[in-house]
Amino acid sequence: MSEKPNVISSINKYQEIKKRLESKFNEQLRKRMFIIQKKVVDGSSPPSVFVGQEGYPKVRVGPMIPAQHGNTAIMDLPEKWKGLSLEEIANYRFSLIRGISTIKIENVTGKYIETLQEMVMSKRAIESEMQFDDLIIENQKNFHGGLNMEHSPFGPSAYIKSFTIANPSIDKRIENMFYEKDIISTDAIMNLYKNNIEISRISKVFSLGMLGKNKNRKLVPTRWSISAIDDIISKNLLRIISSLPSVDTICAFKYNHLANYYSIILLPSDRWEFEMIESWHDQDKTKNNNNPFNSHLNYVIVSDYENEKKIVHSPKIAGAFFAARLAITEYFSKMKRKAAVLIFREIHPDYLMPLGVWQIREGIRAALKENKKEFENFKDASMYALEDMLVPKESWIKTSKIYDLFKNQTRITEFLG
């Protein structure tokens, strides 16, 4: 099979970025380790916190602070990362040094946690300092280790001895919900969302047990918190959307960033039908192949689907499902319309490390702002949606539940004679 020209340039770019990224990571790591060895880091936290899931219900909680001062907000604000390259984002993230302290999830008070809570309520980056214990350091050996799909990567970690912050300028919208201890967390989350607090900030606040009824507050590992927020907000939006009228025509949207290709098809429907199909290249199979883009056999393809009965199992595509659902429901509530939704996401090998599900949320948000194309029928819409994908059309279609639901369904208008 002949290679598409853009594929060849992707391969070269891929090898090049991979090398650069690895050396950058190692260089950053050396620098940070050197700083950690001095047992103290002071800098402006974006603000940023991290709650690990290992050891649950005793979790490792702490701030993330870069060894630099000034406006570092961008380092932990994915909503502002649109248009940045993978390297730029990775570099921001690698600069964050994570302090950790082991705490039971029920302990949402006490000086340490309260300082963290105060920190994430800060309107802007905040001067902070952490001192470390006797050099018990954890780090990712290479940039493939210690990463997962939901949250963004970060630099090395060390156990904290003490932690202080400057006096923050508090965001009133968050503070109000923090002190509102009689409403359930869902209502508090929706309140923050409606008050235009970024999703990434809501999930930080939620992870530190700052929302909901007092007795129910607890620490939530960052990874779970991100998906919980996407899930809760989109479910709430869906309740309103279900009574809205359907879109009138079949339409499709496309967008790609960070080596992730998105295509979205909206189909007129009175029922909520939502499917996301993802494909990526199998690392094991591509290992012995110099050209990871080339083979048609080296990909994995999976689908998750739900209708009015919301998904009950953990999605195979994990937090990506909820992040995508959030972006879609947000669009529908703005447009005052509903539809059946089919999302295709192709992850190319030059997506060298998972950057977090924010990139799915933002990718789909961006797609829905791009040119909308309307179609007469589902088949044409699918052809358009899949024309740039490396994985063959038939594989996507064979995997799709919605394609099966809609494609084989004729329409009354075909029988008008």
Add this chain to the structure above:
Amino acid sequence: MVFQLRTKSPDEWKAVTSAISTLVDEATFEATVDGVSFRGMDPSHVALIDIFWPNSAFDRYECDKLIKFGVRIDEFSKLIKRAEKKDSIEIDITDDSMLQMKIFNGYKKEYKMRLIESISSSTPLPKLTFNSKIILSTTAFDRILSDVQVLSEYVTIETRPKNIRFLGKGDSGEADILLDSESEGLEELICNEESKSTYSIDYLLKIIKAVGGSGGAISAEYSSKMPLRLEFKVANIGRIHFYLAPRVQD
């Protein structure tokens, strides 16, 4: 403009609105000297409802020219539901685009509801010839479809001169239901040509549950790989037809 419709009970309105509500949120009714009609498709154009309600079915019917009026179905049926079985209902359209509903009971209830913009385009009917026809009691039809739905989202209806089969196939297994002239609930079976076609159970059950309660039997007519037409026999309403497009395999 002269326009006033009066019915002896809310039942007909209930049947009409619940039928329409299975497909759309907003409906435009059309009234002429002859009667009231509605025709509309769901957003995905898989199903169509065609209703005609002749002037003779009303207690009082006054309409001197073509009038279109649009309502939000859920709001409209909320008002209808405030009437009890023996209440008569009177509907007027006022000049300021309001629908006025009077319910006569022990006392007079009067509602006013804002009309919505009516849709001007009319929906044409599909051109169909039917090779098979069955008449089933509502209960039997409901039960058979529910039986199949346990395993499948679609039902394949296979009609032969002597019997009819309802088949379903899902990820976990298959359902097969056979009815012949002896079977309970099957009131009529006409087969001019063997017919086999597949339809979405969800659409069928929704409409049967919405309208079935108001009537006795349901007639279903279709041909192979062609739309199905259900006819609901509701007292006083000339015609409630429900068309459903088939599913086909490539």
